[in-house]
Amino acid sequence: MSPDLELAADRRLLGRTSTVERLADILRTRIIEGFFSPGERLAEDSIGSALGVSRNTLREAFRLLTHERLLVHELNRGVFVCKLTVDDLVDLYRVRKLVECGAVRGLDGHPPEADRVAAMATAVAQGDDAMRASDWRGLGTANMLFHQGIAALAGSPRVDELMRGVLAELRLHFQSMSDPRRFHEPYLERNREVLSVIETGAGQAAERVLRMYLDDSEHQLVEAYRAAAR
Amino acid sequence: MSPDLELAADRRLLGRTSTVERLADILRTRIIEGFFSPGERLAEDSIGSALGVSRNTLREAFRLLTHERLLVHELNRGVFVCKLTVDDLVDLYRVRKLVECGAVRGLDGHPPEADRVAAMATAVAQGDDAMRASDWRGLGTANMLFHQGIAALAGSPRVDELMRGVLAELRLHFQSMSDPRRFHEPYLERNREVLSVIETGAGQAAERVLRMYLDDSEHQLVEAYRAAAR
DNA sequence: GCATATTTGTCCGTATGTATA
DNA sequence: CTATACATACGGACAAATATG
Numbered sequence: 076m077s078p079d080l081e082l083a084a085d086r087r088l089l090g091r092t093s094t095v096e097r098l099a100d101i102l103r104t105r106i107i108e109g110f111f112s113p114g115e116r117l118a119e120d121s122i123g124s125a126l127g128v129s130r131n132t133l134r135e136a137f138r139l140l141t142h143e144r145l146l147v148h149e150l151n152r153g154v155f156v157c158k159l160t161v162d163d164l165v166d167l168y169r170v171r172k173l174v175e176c177g178a179v180r181g182l183d184g185h186p187p188e189a190d191r192v193a194a195m196a197t198a199v200a201q202g203d204d205a206m207r208a209s210d211w212r213g214l215g216t217a218n219m220l221f222h223q224g225i226a227a228l229a230g231s232p233r234v235d236e237l238m239r240g241v242l243a244e245l246r247l248h249f250q251s252m253s254d255p256r257r258f259h260e261p262y263l264e265r266n267r268e269v270l271s272v273i274e275t276g277a278g279q280a281a282e283r284v285l286r287m288y289l290d291d292s293e294h295q296l297v298e299a300y301r302a303a304a305r
Numbered sequence: 306m307s308p309d310l311e312l313a314a315d316r317r318l319l320g321r322t323s324t325v326e327r328l329a330d331i332l333r334t335r336i337i338e339g340f341f342s343p344g345e346r347l348a349e350d351s352i353g354s355a356l357g358v359s360r361n362t363l364r365e366a367f368r369l370l371t372h373e374r375l376l377v378h379e380l381n382r383g384v385f386v387c388k389l390t391v392d393d394l395v396d397l398y399r400v401r402k403l404v405e406c407g408a409v410r411g412l413d414g415h416p417p418e419a420d421r422v423a424a425m426a427t428a429v430a431q432g433d434d435a436m437r438a439s440d441w442r443g444l445g446t447a448n449m450l451f452h453q454g455i456a457a458l459a460g461s462p463r464v465d466e467l468m469r470g471v472l473a474e475l476r477l478h479f480q481s482m483s484d485p486r487r488f489h490e491p492y493l494e495r496n497r498e499v500l501s502v503i504e505t506g507a508g509q510a511a512e513r514v515l516r517m518y519l520d521d522s523e524h525q526l527v528e529a530y531r532a533a534a535r
Numbered sequence: 536g537c538a539t540a541t542t543t544g545t546c547c548g549t550a551t552g553t554a555t556a
Numbered sequence: 557c558t559a560t561a562c563a564t565a566c567g568g569a570c571a572a573a574t575a576t577g
Contacts (some may be wrong), residue, residue, distance in 0.1 A: 093380055125340050129546045135368050142372040150323055151553045152565055171462040173407040231399040237467060324565070359566045381543055381573045
């Protein structure tokens, strides 16, 4: 199936709420799932006609995704799928440590709400299911969901949104990983460990465990990146 | 001077890089400085013709500002200047505490870089100048700059951007404050205090001072909001 | 509740400027 | 250097939704 035909298949999805939003949703999924490769240019004309939307509409969607850092916009050259550097990777983990560690640290004094912990438990279970089904993409999704749950402990809509963006960027990067299983699998057990500490409500302890977790994950990812670069 | 004429005065500024970006800059300033009031609707037609840009261009700028949370977009109704609720206010301070406290806390082990501390000192001095000149808007700007500097201690471009957005939202809220002097003035001395602790590189101590600072600031702002609401 | 006017959402055609083969 | 392709920006058009009387 040619790229254009596959894009055209998404066309039927266009017809409900706001065209720009739906368009952005479609493109976001396509980018995160690696249908478009990092660095690839998204031409207004071809994509617009393939999806059956005008350039004006498409450009508005591009602006949205650019602001989400999934696309980069170069003046008079167009938009390109974001190409993460090692610096980006390190920075994303800086943000994750700040946000996730800060969120669990805030548990001291404010014990976690039951439904938030339940959401994290669900994410762990979903990871187990994906593991059994050898669904590596699903395993990655469950992992993201788990960490989205950690950020949600802060109880802040703005932090939630920030975290969504950070994880989306990271996913963009995962997509270039050669062996998703080796990367995601070990974190299933560690998620369980983090969750159990969080359930006790001990913020400082949870922060220590989580920070080590994130350091390891970052290190592994940077190594994989370097290995893939050569 | 009528609003339209004053808007038209900005027209001469249009002529350098990308129209959409410059347009967004102009509108952002106008919003933050209170030229447009919270809740006010920004009509495509009137603003577009006043600034001499087409509707398509203006709509792209609107998208940008909507994503920055300065405008809210209601389908088929248009865009409105964001109206902050108390919940928003509290949430913004949640984010500030997470980011700013996390940033200074990270100083333990990683002493602050000299140029970052220098930037904060500059902001303090700028606040002194504004104070002497009775320039309350300038005082607010200096204060924002100081806290932008605190966030910058994290050394993360993404955190910097996040902080820019948070402070822009907050400014949008300040604009409805009746007595800016009473609000900003006491923080001049406290900024100095925070800076001196940061200079010692003691992260934990700096975090304690800063957290108290932010709690006070939040409390004062929430009170002012409630007082203005009746 | 209805009819009208206004405004947004979307698309198209086109002119101009910019980058690249 | 020229030619081509493309992004930028404009203005007009029309349907659909909303606001107004």
